[in-house]
Amino acid sequence: MNKVFTDGLSFALPLLIIAVGALYSEKSGVTNLAAEGFQGVGAFFGALAATLLGPVIGNGNQAIIYIAILCAALGGALFSLIHGLLCIRFRANQVISGVVINILAVALTAFFTSAANSAISGNASNKFVLDVSTRFTIPLLSSIPWIGGIFTDMYPFEIMIAVLVVFLWYLLNRTRFGMRLRACGENPQAVDAAGANVNRIRWIAVMISGALCGIGGICFAYSMIGNFSPSIYQGFGYLAIAAMIFGNWKIGPTTLACLIFGLAKSGGLQLCIAAKLPSNYMDLFLMLPYILTLLLLVFFSKKNHPPKAAGEPFDKSKR
Amino acid sequence: MGDYIVEMRHITKRFPGIIANDDVSIGIRKGEVYALLGENGAGKSTLMSILFGTYEPDAGEILVRGQEVHFHSSTDAAACGIGMVHQHFKLVEPFTIAENIVLGVEPEEKRLGVLPWMNMKKANRQISELSKEYGLEVNPTDRIGDVPVSVRQRVEILKMLYRGAEIMIFDEPTAVLTPQEIDFLLQIIDNLRRNGKTILLITHKIAEIKRIADRCAILRQGKLIDIRDVADASTQELADLMVGRQVRFTQEKTAPNFGEPVLEVQHLTVKNEHKFDVVKDVSFTIRSGEIFAIAGVSGNGQGEIADAIAGLAKIADGNVILNGKEINDLNVRERCLSGISYIPEDRQETGTIPDMTLQENLSLREYFREPFSRKGILKQDPFRDYAEKLIGKYDIRCAQGPDTILRSMSGGNQQKAIVGREIEEKSRLIIFVQPTRGLDIGAIENVHRQILEERERGAAILLISLELDEIMNLADTIGVLYRGEILKIDSADRMTTQEVGRYMMGVKEA
Numbered sequence: 001m002n003k004v005f006t007d008g009l010s011f012a013l014p015l016l017i018i019a020v021g022a023l024y025s026e027k028s029g030v031t032n033l034a035a036e037g038f039q040g041v042g043a044f045f046g047a048l049a050a051t052l053l054g055p056v057i058g059n060g061n062q063a064i065i066y067i068a069i070l071c072a073a074l075g076g077a078l079f080s081l082i083h084g085l086l087c088i089r090f091r092a093n094q095v096i097s098g099v100v101i102n103i104l105a106v107a108l109t110a111f112f113t114s115a116a117n118s119a120i121s122g123n124a125s126n127k128f129v130l131d132v133s134t135r136f137t138i139p140l141l142s143s144i145p146w147i148g149g150i151f152t153d154m155y156p157f158e159i160m161i162a163v164l165v166v167f168l169w170y171l172l173n174r175t176r177f178g179m180r181l182r183a184c185g186e187n188p189q190a191v192d193a194a195g196a197n198v199n200r201i202r203w204i205a206v207m208i209s210g211a212l213c214g215i216g217g218i219c220f221a222y223s224m225i226g227n228f229s230p231s232i233y234q235g236f237g238y239l240a241i242a243a244m245i246f247g248n249w250k251i252g253p254t255t256l257a258c259l260i261f262g263l264a265k266s267g268g269l270q271l272c273i274a275a276k277l278p279s280n281y282m283d284l285f286l287m288l289p290y291i292l293t294l295l296l297l298v299f300f301s302k303k304n305h306p307p308k309a310a311g312e313p314f315d316k317s318k319r
Numbered sequence: 320m321g322d323y324i325v326e327m328r329h330i331t332k333r334f335p336g337i338i339a340n341d342d343v344s345i346g347i348r349k350g351e352v353y354a355l356l357g358e359n360g361a362g363k364s365t366l367m368s369i370l371f372g373t374y375e376p377d378a379g380e381i382l383v384r385g386q387e388v389h390f391h392s393s394t395d396a397a398a399c400g401i402g403m404v405h406q407h408f409k410l411v412e413p414f415t416i417a418e419n420i421v422l423g424v425e426p427e428e429k430r431l432g433v434l435p436w437m438n439m440k441k442a443n444r445q446i447s448e449l450s451k452e453y454g455l456e457v458n459p460t461d462r463i464g465d466v467p468v469s470v471r472q473r474v475e476i477l478k479m480l481y482r483g484a485e486i487m488i489f490d491e492p493t494a495v496l497t498p499q500e501i502d503f504l505l506q507i508i509d510n511l512r513r514n515g516k517t518i519l520l521i522t523h524k525i526a527e528i529k530r531i532a533d534r535c536a537i538l539r540q541g542k543l544i545d546i547r548d549v550a551d552a553s554t555q556e557l558a559d560l561m562v563g564r565q566v567r568f569t570q571e572k573t574a575p576n577f578g579e580p581v582l583e584v585q586h587l588t589v590k591n592e593h594k595f596d597v598v599k600d601v602s603f604t605i606r607s608g609e610i611f612a613i614a615g616v617s618g619n620g621q622g623e624i625a626d627a628i629a630g631l632a633k634i635a636d637g638n639v640i641l642n643g644k645e646i647n648d649l650n651v652r653e654r655c656l657s658g659i660s661y662i663p664e665d666r667q668e669t670g671t672i673p674d675m676t677l678q679e680n681l682s683l684r685e686y687f688r689e690p691f692s693r694k695g696i697l698k699q700d701p702f703r704d705y706a707e708k709l710i711g712k713y714d715i716r717c718a719q720g721p722d723t724i725l726r727s728m729s730g731g732n733q734q735k736a737i738v739g740r741e742i743e744e745k746s747r748l749i750i751f752v753q754p755t756r757g758l759d760i761g762a763i764e765n766v767h768r769q770i771l772e773e774r775e776r777g778a779a780i781l782l783i784s785l786e787l788d789e790i791m792n793l794a795d796t797i798g799v800l801y802r803g804e805i806l807k808i809d810s811a812d813r814m815t816t817q818e819v820g821r822y823m824m825g826v827k828e829a
Contacts, residue, residue, distance in 0.1 A: 179425060194409075
């Protein structure tokens with residue numbers, strides 16, 4: 001049982017930060033299917049930084065992880081400029097832009113990973129090997145029956161993401177910037193009439209989105225996967241988008257959705273282990289979160305309220 | 320001439336293909352209500368958009384309080400104390416009234432000296448006070464999506480007041496309102512004037528100008544025709560100046576020549592989505608050559624009666640009989656083909672497909688049959704020929720001919736297209752719902768003439784309108800609807816406007 005919570009959370013929180021990233025973009029009126037690509041490219045930049053810095057400051061030094069997270073955020077934001085350029089500047093179809101960016105991300109990171117590896121070590125591997133982040137257990141809290149697992153074997157980034165998400169909720173719902181951002185996704189004409197710059201707000205939102213997705217990506221690389229390789233593209237970005245939709249584009253419910261997905265994944269795995277099923281059944285159980293997504297979306301997405309202007313380029317002259 | 324708060328001198332603005340403003344000069348005095356009168360497309364909105372900074376003029380200069388200004392955006396204009404209520408409101412539906420009002424000028428404070436936050440409590444209080452001061456009662460915490468159009472308009476006015484605007488532009492503010500709401504709005508405008516605000520009112524309704532405006536500039540096809548003191552100008556004069564020819568307010572009607580009954584509605588009941596009877600036990604008959612008008616205040620079931628006859632709403636109880644045959648179970652197309660034409664209230668939702676071309680919209684009643692379509696394949700030429708024929712016959716103005724996207728056309732021309740399409744079917748029954756809503760005088764005259772022509776042809780006409788004048792002008796028989804019930808049916812020449820008005824308010828037989 002403890003394991004379900006421990007693993008569930010370490011999956012749910014990176015997922016959540018990606019979902020919130022997608023949410024920021026969509027709330028500003030830019031549909032974001034590119035979350036998958038953003039998180040992969042973010043992870044690439046983070047892993048590259050870790051690989052380059054490892055020999056300098058000593059492998060195993062945990063400080064590398066924080067530098068990697070920072071670089072992942074910057075890299076994600078940098079890569080998201082392509083989405084901004086296509087969707088905001090050139091008013092391209094935002095769905096197509098998202099899909100294209102995802103394909104581009106896989107190709108670019110695979111190429112540059114092997115290029116970087118052959119430059120560094122002469123071995124053109126498509127993998128950056130990373131240390132797994134250390135874990136810690138909070139005394140007392142971890143011995144609470146049933147839910148003690150939440151506080152057992154935590155990754156430091158889990159705390160970081162939780163704090164960040166609270167801050168992001170505040171930014172979106174309690175500040176001037178957040179209010180304008182949300183208004184851009186509902187009626188950009190109103191924002192324009194109020195004297196604010198719609199496209200600038202959207203640019204910022206898309207870059208925040210890229211940064212947050214990048215953080216999510218590197219956290220996956222440092223926990224579940226333990227390296228950076230094309231296996232980072234497992235559809236976490238899409239799952240995060242599903243969580244955002246299921247959470248009705250609100251941070252609170254989206255958090256809940258991510259937790260459900262996380263617990264379904266770890267619960268399925270533990271069930272499989274407890275039932276002593278052969279390992280080839282594992283994949284079947286790993287499907288659980290996705291099947292859950294499908295069912296939940298079918299039943300709960302009807303009454304949802306997506307941002308009204310999401311997907312529409314801002315046209316000043318339109319009435 | 321130094322007493323003008325706003326002066327626009329020799330303004331010229333060209334758009335591809337047209338000159339929207341041609342050397343227009345106007346001067347507005349502080350504290351007056353200054354009306355811009357003109358038909359749709361006369362250039363009123365463009366001129367005001369220039370003053371509000373949305374467009375920059377190609378030539379000419381603008382002076383505000385004696386200083387020359389160059390506005391590059393509406394923000395510049397707002398900084399000069401100019402505000403505008405657009406025809407299409409610029410509001411964010413999931414936001415509260417207060418959030419919409421403060422958007423762009425949010426009351427941001429620092430919590431603990433560092434953390435920025437918005438003091439919405441303070442904003443709510445300020446807006447409450449402001450709304451009381453000007454008689455614009457709103458509840459600041461209501462969501463825009465939950466409040467009616469008239470309240471949304473008040474929010475737009477409050478937006479300007481909150482920003483401290485001194486010069487307020489209203490673009491066709493009454494187009495979306497019911498008669499009672501119009502009265503209320505005009506009171507508000509009067510209030511604003513008494514508080515020293517300067518009001519610019521764009522409109523094509525002369526009655527409103529007569530009631531509220533001090534002076535009035537008349538524009539036609541981008542040119543300034545005249546500037547008049549409203550008190551010295553008659554309605555007829557203003558109308559003639561606006562249209563550029565003699566306007567007839569009442570149409571000559573020939574003596575009635577009724578034939579056999581075309582439409583019989585018997586004990587019709589229609590329910591809305593909440594299972595509430597919006598139309599209750601309504602019965603009436605329309606004969607060929609007769610205009611039967613349903614009068615009533617908006618929202619009393621008019622639209623539902625029309626929808627039930629046309630097949631868009633389900634008949635809960637009762638019968639609809641067309642040419643002696645019951646049509647309750649026919650679908651919409653079958654009803655159309657058995658001789659119903661329908662000009663619905665909402666042009667863009669029900670009447671047309673706004674993002675398709677004019678020729679496609681004009682063929683909506685025909686596209687599925689020969690010669691437009693053969694064995695399921697659409698033929699291009701018949702569409703174009705048919706569209707060209709209708710464009711000429713009904714004088715539909717369209718920039719790119721049959722290929723014009725309908726949405727880009729003016730409301731009046733969209734309506735001409737719908738009326739043309741429906742009349743061209745030569746149906747036995749024609750239903751007109753609010754046929755002149757939002758149209759200017761010339762277009763109204765045109766629609767009224769067409770309704771009377773159809774009457775002479777021998778069609779049975781159901782006219783549903785909120786404009787009492789229109790009903791009194793056209794109808795042979797009037798039924799007054801109140802809360803879904805018909806309170807009174809009588810021949811039009813036996814009823815006075817006052818009587819009809821009383822029944823509309825729910826007063827039964829005295």
